[in-house]
Amino acid sequence: MSNNTPTNTTTPRRLVVLDMAGTTVADGGLVERAFERAAARLGVEPGTPDHAAKLQYVRDTMGESKISVFRHLFGTEELARRANSAFEEAYAELVDGGLVEPLPGARDAIVELRAQGHTVVLTTGFARVTQDAILDALGWRDLADLTLCPADAGGRGRPYPDMVLTAFLRTGAVAGVHEVVVAGDTAYDMLSGVRAGAGTVAGVLTGAHGREELERNGATHVLASVAQLPGLLTRESS
Numbered sequence: 001m002s003n004n005t006p007t008n009t010t011t012p013r014r015l016v017v018l019d020m021a022g023t024t025v026a027d028g029g030l031v032e033r034a035f036e037r038a039a040a041r042l043g044v045e046p047g048t049p050d051h052a053a054k055l056q057y058v059r060d061t062m063g064e065s066k067i068s069v070f071r072h073l074f075g076t077e078e079l080a081r082r083a084n085s086a087f088e089e090a091y092a093e094l095v096d097g098g099l100v101e102p103l104p105g106a107r108d109a110i111v112e113l114r115a116q117g118h119t120v121v122l123t124t125g126f127a128r129v130t131q132d133a134i135l136d137a138l139g140w141r142d143l144a145d146l147t148l149c150p151a152d153a154g155g156r157g158r159p160y161p162d163m164v165l166t167a168f169l170r171t172g173a174v175a176g177v178h179e180v181v182v183a184g185d186t187a188y189d190m191l192s193g194v195r196a197g198a199g200t201v202a203g204v205l206t207g208a209h210g211r212e213e214l215e216r217n218g219a220t221h222v223l224a225s226v227a228q229l230p231g232l233l234t235r236e237s238s
Helices: 030-041 047-058 066-074 077-096 104-114 128-138 162-171 185-196 212-216 226-235
Strands: 015-019 121-124 146-148 180-184 198-202 219-222
Touching: 015 162, 015 226, 030 047, 047 066, 066 077, 104 121, 104 162, 104 226, 121 162, 121 226, 146 162, 162 180, 162 185, 162 198, 180 185, 180 226, 185 198, 198 212, 198 226, 212 219, 219 226
Parallel strands: 015 121, 015 180, 121 146, 180 198, 198 219
Antiparallel strands: none
């Protein structure tokens, strides 16, 4: 895509970085179910205070890189990697079982954004193998211009800005970070957008966190769903 300033001033090109689970993809509790399977493999008994505390931490940190979550929960790198591998395996099994679907209007929104001349990047806190399984299950392999996971950004996922900045550098779609749009359903999505210097940081109410938490962590806009994003960008450019 050209780096030149677009001649169509009514719809300037933007780089749109979208989260997946909870933003464009219906989570349906898959993260929690996969965590419970993974925790059981590491000896965390369901119904115990330890299990409840760990599950609550998973809920509180939705959007964060999963390996980072497991490092916090299990203390050592070895245990974190074992837990992460078990989680990815369990999540993939759930995806293969047909328990993943796009959120209403998400696919059409991505198609519309690209038709408007924007570059769209899908990001996730999952490992690449899980991200690819979701994309394959949805038939989304060619839907976006680029897909990124934490490993593609040097290993650091949200709330760090690395995936947003990697999208900016790899696509070369816009001249400055102020032309980047970040959209997601969690506080961590908002923080990553703010820290990357994105001009628009849009929270959506289809996932983990509500309006107050999204705004407290830097949302410039809060939308009912990602389906409203093309309209927002059109209004911003008018």
